[in-house]
Amino acid sequence: MAGLTTKYATIEKLNEAWGTKHASWDALLGSREAPPDLKKAHDDLAAFNARAFALYFQNVGSSVRYVTGNGLYLGAVLDETASPSIVAAAAKHCDLLCFRLNRISPADFKLPDGIDKPVLIVGFGFSALDRGMLAGDLPDQTARSAAYKEFVLGALKNPQIVGCHWSQYRDYPASGRTRDEANYNAGFVDIADTPYAEMVQAAREVGKTMYKTRLEAK
8 A cells, every 4th residue: 555655645646547436545445346447557456466475475485594594495386477576576585486387398498587596397297098097188108208208308408497396206096186186197106006117217218317418408
């Protein structure tokens, strides 16, 4: 509210800018009416959103460091569609940025202009339809292991990415995960702890050359 009163001085000027009819600043605070015209109020709402996220990352970061001493603060997991203002707020207070990417390869992933921070890719994964829970997006384990290799190699070739981790070790249970009933082929082993040989081989192949791949990346 302080930012709005400073910018507009009177409620009449804000009403003119937003296309609203608030009787006073107190009426605005207590309003339960429909939001203002999003096009007219866009800049003010975006500024509020950026400020809210900045305070979130700042306050949580201060608490984490108070408890851990000088421990790393990784912030929240961001989606790749996160607005530049949210990414900037996280970058200001976090030691690195965590992203969940829904793509084949992160080789060309870039942060918004002007933001330079190490990136950790969290929870990436691919599933197949031939074995395991028989629910997924790829036809078989051969395609799945190839997708895994392509993703990790892409991360190794991106100088801003400092790490990536697979979604989970074991497939989801046949009865479905509690919060959303997910029951697809997602692990390196199935629900009986039997490894997917194709995935194991892919991880070994990437691991053997990962440092060489990283050093040779341009």
